[in-house]
Amino acid sequence: MSKQLATKFGEILFKNPVVPASGTFGFGREYEAYYDLEKLGGLCSKGLTLEPKPGNSGIRLWETPAGLMNSIGLENPGIDAFIEKEWPHLKELDTVTVVNVGGKDEESYLQAIEKLNAIEVKLIELNISCPNVKAGGMAYGMKAKTAGDITKKVVKLSNHPVMVKLSPNGDSVADIAKACEESGALGISLINTVQGMAIDYKKKAVVFDNLYAGLSGPAVKPIALRMTHQVCQAVKIPVMGMGGISTWEDALEFIMAGATCIQVGTMNFVNPLAPLDIIDGLQAYCEKEGLANIAEVRGIF
Amino acid sequence: MAVVLSNEFVSRGICRMTVAFKGDVLPGQFFMLRAWDKDPLLSRPISVHDYEDGKLTFLYQVVGKGTEMLSRLTPQSDVTLQGPLGNGFPRITGDLCVVGGGIGIAPLYYLVKNYRKHNPDGKCRVYLGFRDVAYGVEDFEQAADEVNLDIGGIITDQLQVASGEVVVTCGPEVMMKSVAKVVPAENRVYVSLEAHMACGIGACLGCTCATKYGNRKVCQDGPVFLRDEVFYV
Numbered sequence: 001m002s003k004q005l006a007t008k009f010g011e012i013l014f015k016n017p018v019v020p021a022s023g024t025f026g027f028g029r030e031y032e033a034y035y036d037l038e039k040l041g042g043l044c045s046k047g048l049t050l051e052p053k054p055g056n057s058g059i060r061l062w063e064t065p066a067g068l069m070n071s072i073g074l075e076n077p078g079i080d081a082f083i084e085k086e087w088p089h090l091k092e093l094d095t096v097t098v099v100n101v102g103g104k105d106e107e108s109y110l111q112a113i114e115k116l117n118a119i120e121v122k123l124i125e126l127n128i129s130c131p132n133v134k135a136g137g138m139a140y141g142m143k144a145k146t147a148g149d150i151t152k153k154v155v156k157l158s159n160h161p162v163m164v165k166l167s168p169n170g171d172s173v174a175d176i177a178k179a180c181e182e183s184g185a186l187g188i189s190l191i192n193t194v195q196g197m198a199i200d201y202k203k204k205a206v207v208f209d210n211l212y213a214g215l216s217g218p219a220v221k222p223i224a225l226r227m228t229h230q231v232c233q234a235v236k237i238p239v240m241g242m243g244g245i246s247t248w249e250d251a252l253e254f255i256m257a258g259a260t261c262i263q264v265g266t267m268n269f270v271n272p273l274a275p276l277d278i279i280d281g282l283q284a285y286c287e288k289e290g291l292a293n294i295a296e297v298r299g300i301f
Numbered sequence: 302m303a304v305v306l307s308n309e310f311v312s313r314g315i316c317r318m319t320v321a322f323k324g325d326v327l328p329g330q331f332f333m334l335r336a337w338d339k340d341p342l343l344s345r346p347i348s349v350h351d352y353e354d355g356k357l358t359f360l361y362q363v364v365g366k367g368t369e370m371l372s373r374l375t376p377q378s379d380v381t382l383q384g385p386l387g388n389g390f391p392r393i394t395g396d397l398c399v400v401g402g403g404i405g406i407a408p409l410y411y412l413v414k415n416y417r418k419h420n421p422d423g424k425c426r427v428y429l430g431f432r433d434v435a436y437g438v439e440d441f442e443q444a445a446d447e448v449n450l451d452i453g454g455i456i457t458d459q460l461q462v463a464s465g466e467v468v469v470t471c472g473p474e475v476m477m478k479s480v481a482k483v484v485p486a487e488n489r490v491y492v493s494l495e496a497h498m499a500c501g502i503g504a505c506l507g508c509t510c511a512t513k514y515g516n517r518k519v520c521q522d523g524p525v526f527l528r529d530e531v532f533y534v
């Protein structure tokens with residue numbers, strides 16, 4: 001393990017601060033053909049819900065300048081199938097598997113969380129920020145009050161540490177993050193995708209059946225960096241920053257803004273080896289700057 | 302990274318690019334291509350048009366920024382290839398009938414050539430439909446027993462499928478659906494689908510299509526499906 005990159009997120013040890021983001025990495029298998037997943041600090045599962053979900057109809061992807069809009073709609077096999085089919089493989093990996101959980105209402109979040117109590121998850125990422133589902137999803141993440149309430153209930157029920165994933169689309173992220181901290185969250189991750197819209201003028205039609213969709217990729221980076229900084233200023237719990245990270249330099253900027261770990265999303269599609277390139281780049285940076293650990297440059301603004 | 306060996310327009314807006322590549326490549330598979338940094342962001346899915354002796358060929362239509370940039374690559378320049386991806390066409394025994402529309406002919410040439418290699422005695426008939434200008438026809442004429450051409454009409458108007466022929470089609474969705482409709486139920490029909498893709502490897506769920514067996518990923522479970530799997534009949 002690299003001494004310079006080893007990172008503690010709360011009490012959880014990550015080999016390095018680089019974690020592929022939920023929904024961009026499946027359950028890891030697809031990328032195993034490209035590299036050894038144990039090189040990663042961790043990885044986030046696709047967003048899981050209590051019941052299997054078929055996801056949204058119609059076009060699901062739309063490219064924009066330096067960005068990607070998606071309307072996947074949390075297609076996933078459901079918690080039970082995950083525990084049965086994916087977990088046996090993931091749990092053997094020597095890396096932190098973060099399990100991302102979504103829901104349509106309080107009951108479905110809590111039942112999903114309860115089922116996860118049966119397995120040894122190191123960290124849950126509570127997704128209250130998906131802009132692509134009609135019920136639940138982002139609704140809980142728009143206001144400090146609702147975010148705090150659901151976090152409190154989930155933390156109480158769960159045997160595992162809970163990190164809450166925030167949306168850039170609601171009230172002040174700093175306020176929402178504080179409410180989650182007060183409700184017992186171990187950490188915060190942000191940002192989920194930025195809600196956007198696409199119109200096909202030639203067809204005189206909206207592109208997405210669900211009308212709006214989520215924007216990610218380099219286009220959102222400055223917004224994500226600013227929000228990561230605001231949250232890091234507002235809370236004491238650790239933060240995983242993400243949004244448009246495509247190079248080790250981007251990753252370093254998020255760490256300088258205060259992020260303990262960083263997640264890589266859309267860039268996995270552009271370059272399947274992106275997380276490894278980022279790890280190597282951060283390692284070389286530490287060596288060049290003579291840092292004992294990357295933490296020396298964390299939160300310097 | 303692969304090296305471009307040649308890249309030329311063969312018709313208006315249609316380019317043929319050959320690159321050096323070593324590996325096992327099946328007809329119907331595709332590659333994700335890029336020859337730029339992060340603008341455009343995503344790689345472009347392009348089917349294998351031909352593969353022989355370490356030379357991989359793509360036939361593509363220039364429709365937007367990505368394909369436009371590909372069309373400007375000169376010999377000796379680098380292109381990033383990810384693949385081969387997808388399931389490809391199954392190995393076909395028995396007689397083959399291929400129906401291609403427009404740039405949908407791209408993956409069919411390697412299929413026909415490969416079929417000929419493995420079925421020296423099999424019969425291979427081809428229908429090609431184009432809106433205004435035909436291209437690539439001579440290649441098919443060399444590899445197939447029969448080539449039927451249609452320009453500006455509706456290819457399914459002349460399509461006659463013999464009993465026992467396996468039908469493979471690729472082209473605009475409306476054309477594939479009408480092929481699926483007119484071919485008798487006893488014939489097996491394979492369709493090659495398109496979908497917007499981000500990862501090309503099954504990780505993003507952006508290319509999902511509904512099938513009889515539930516959602517499938519066009520990039521990983523396809524792009525080739527049986528017509529009744531994907532509700533084309």
Ligand SMILES: Cc1cc2nc3c(=O)[nH]c(=O)nc-3n(C[C@H](O)[C@H](O)[C@H](O)COP(=O)(O)OP(=O)(O)OC[C@H]3O[C@@H](n4cnc5c(N)ncnc54)[C@H](O)[C@@H]3O)c2cc1C
Pocket residue numbers: 063331341343344345346347348349359360361362363364365366367368369404407408494495496497498524
């Ligand atoms: C499995 C598969 C195989 C393909 N094989 C070929 C081939 O052999 N020859 C060929 O000419 N074309 C092929 N296509 C279509 C080709 O991928 C698109 O024409 C190309 O991506 C357009 O990119 P652009 O930047 O020029 O166009 P733009 O319209 O600027 O592209 C914008 C975005 O939409 C996507 N997109 C646009 N049209 C399509 C489309 N028809 N299918 C999927 N995504 C699209 C692009 O990838 C890009 O992300 C294939 C598509 C798929 C899914």
Ligand SMILES: Cc1cc2nc3c(=O)[nH]c(=O)nc-3n(C[C@H](O)[C@H](O)[C@H](O)COP(=O)(O)O)c2cc1C
Pocket residue numbers: 021022023024046047048068070072074100127130165191192193215216217218220242243244245263264265266267505507
């Ligand atoms: C195709 C796609 C699917 C996603 N699915 C999920 C998901 O299931 N759960 C979730 O919390 N975030 C999901 N996200 C959001 C990402 O995890 C990440 O927050 C966002 O894309 C910003 O990071 P990026 O710019 O590096 O991609 C998805 C993003 C994309 C592009």
Ligand code: FES
Pocket residue numbers: 497498499500501502503504505506507508509518519520521
């Ligand atoms: S393109 Fe990502 S799953 Fe098919």
